[in-house]
Amino acid sequence: MTRTDDRARVGALGEQLAADFLIESGLRVLARNWRCRHGELDLIAADDTTRTVVFVEVKTRTGDGYGGPAQAVTPVKVRRLRRLAGLWLAQHGGGWAGVRIDVIAIRLGRREPEITHIQGVG
Known part of the structure; x- marks a missing residue:
């Protein structure tokens, strides 16, 4: 199994x-x-x-090794997520009262996965 396969499986x-x-x-x-x-x-x-x-x-x-999961969401990444969210909304509409961008950070390798939910990052 390659490193890419491992990363895909972890993701x-x-x-x-x-x-x-x-x-x-x-x-x-x-959607996923x-x-x-x-x-x-x-x-x-x-x-x-x-x-x-x-x-x-x-x-x-x-x-x-690469910092915590939440640090991987940079301001550049948030801007890209906002753009993608806008594109999804343009296609799907739905009359939403609110829109939010969250990060869920998951750390594996411990007995139980550690899950951190950060709401409203952008």
Whole structure:
């Protein structure tokens, strides 16, 4: 198995854990890995109680070699996520009362995955 395969497997596991976390938190997952020619959104969820659509960037790490997962979401990355969110909204509409960009940081390698949900990053 190559390093790329390992990274893809870790990323897929992180996205599944993040989706499960959102569902357990009362959100409804609308899409996973939504792609367009400008990039990809990891997860798109709806908070039906507040009519808010939530665009979620998932960062999964197995160690601290590259800093914590949340540090990987730079201002440049946030701008790209905002652009992608705008494109998704233009295609899907939905009359949302609110829009939010969140990060779910997942650290693997411990007994239980450590999940941190950072709301409203951009």
